[in-house]
Amino acid sequence: xxxxxxxxxxxxxxxxxxxxxxxxxxxxxxxxxxxxxxxxxxxxxxxxxxxxxxxxxxxxxxxxxxxxxxxxxxxxxxxxxxxxxxxxxxxxxxxxxxxxxxxxxxxxxxxxxxxxxxxxxxxxxxxxxxxxxxxxxxxxxxxxxxxxxxxx
Numbered sequence: 001x002x003x004x005x006x007x008x009x010x011x012x013x014x015x016x017x018x019x020x021x022x023x024x025x026x027x028x029x030x031x032x033x034x035x036x037x038x039x040x041x042x043x044x045x046x047x048x049x050x051x052x053x054x055x056x057x058x059x060x061x062x063x064x065x066x067x068x069x070x071x072x073x074x075x076x077x078x079x080x081x082x083x084x085x086x087x088x089x090x091x092x093x094x095x096x097x098x099x100x101x102x103x104x105x106x107x108x109x110x111x112x113x114x115x116x117x118x119x120x121x122x123x124x125x126x127x128x129x130x131x132x133x134x135x136x137x138x139x140x141x142x143x144x145x146x147x148x149x150x151x152x
Contacts, residue, residue, distance in 0.1 A: 019107040026100040033096040040086040047079040
């Protein structure tokens with residue numbers, strides 16, 4: 001919120017500021033979780049491509065075959081571990097999104113309440129102004145009608 005709340009809404013304004021901070025923090029957490037997710041997806045993609053690339057043994061001696069097999073085994077184990085980390089990153093991103101959605105909704109509720117209260121105050125001010133204008137118009141009419149009646 002960029003404007004200061006009405007003095008009657010000071011407490012609600014404080015709640016709004018806290019909710020703004022929480023919403024911003026959860027949004028930053030979501031951004032970080034999504035960044036981590038994308039990085040893990042890229043890493044898994046790289047490992048899968050490397051596994052496909054090195055997975056075809058064409059020719060060579062037994063020591064080359066054994067070395068390739070060992071490197072493929074290590075690559076596969078790394079891929080399995082990175083897929084598990086990717087699943088964790090997905091879960092964390094979903095959780096961060098849920099937190100942000102909740103915090104955003106809570107902030108919106110408080111801001112909506114503040115706006116409703118401001119609207120009610122504007123309507124009340126307009127009514128008071130209208131009442132004052134009606135009073136001025138009535139007094140003017142009364143003076144004119146008294147002056148016209150006295151002149152007749």
